[in-house]
Amino acid sequence: xxxxxxxxxxxxxPAQYVIIEYRDRPEGSESKLNTxxxxxxxxxxxxxxxxxxxxxxxxxxISTILILASALLFLPIAIKFLQTGFVPNFPTLIVSxxxxxxxxxxxxxxxxxxxxxxxxxxxFEFRLQVIENLEKSIKNIDFK
Numbered sequence: 201x202x203x204x205x206x207x208x209x210x211x212x213x214p215a216q217y218v219i220i221e222y223r224d225r226p227e228g229s230e231s232k233l234n235t236x237x238x239x240x241x242x243x244x245x246x247x248x249x250x251x252x253x254x255x256x257x258x259x260x261x262i263s264t265i266l267i268l269a270s271a272l273l274f275l276p277i278a279i280k281f282l283q284t285g286f287v288p289n290f291p292t293l294i295v296s297x298x299x300x301x302x303x304x305x306x307x308x309x310x311x312x313x314x315x316x317x318x319x320x321x322x323x324f325e326f327r328l329q330v331i332e333n334l335e336k337s338i339k340n341i342d343f344k
Contacts, residue, residue: 262306263306263307
């Protein structure tokens with residue numbers, strides 16, 4: 201099942217161009233922009249938007265990173281165990297297990313949120329179609 205395109209989802213939303221005046225900065229004034237803090241705010245906003253509109257991709261990536269971190273912690277312990285038959289670092293093994301559980305929870309949270317997001321998209325399109333049909337039916341009413 202393919203996802204509806206953004207253009208299709210917003211096809212019925214009215215848009216309007218607004219002409220604005222552009223002028224140069226007055227002499228002696230300074231910009232209130234801060235490159236690093238404003239850039240961080242932009243990246244944070246992009247991350248929030250990605251999380252809200254593509255939760256499976258967002259949480260799937262987090263899950264993948266957590267699985268890789270867990271594997272990096274687990275592999276040396278597994279190699280030592282295969283060589284000696286003993287587990288030398290139980291705390292590291294336990295942390296590795298908890299990281300895997302966190303990765304699984306993250307992935308399933310992404311699946312659930314993706315399902316909810318898809319449902320919201322479908323409801324939004326349905327509401328737009330209802331509005332369009334109401335507009336058509338109102339135009340067809342003869343007010344005499």
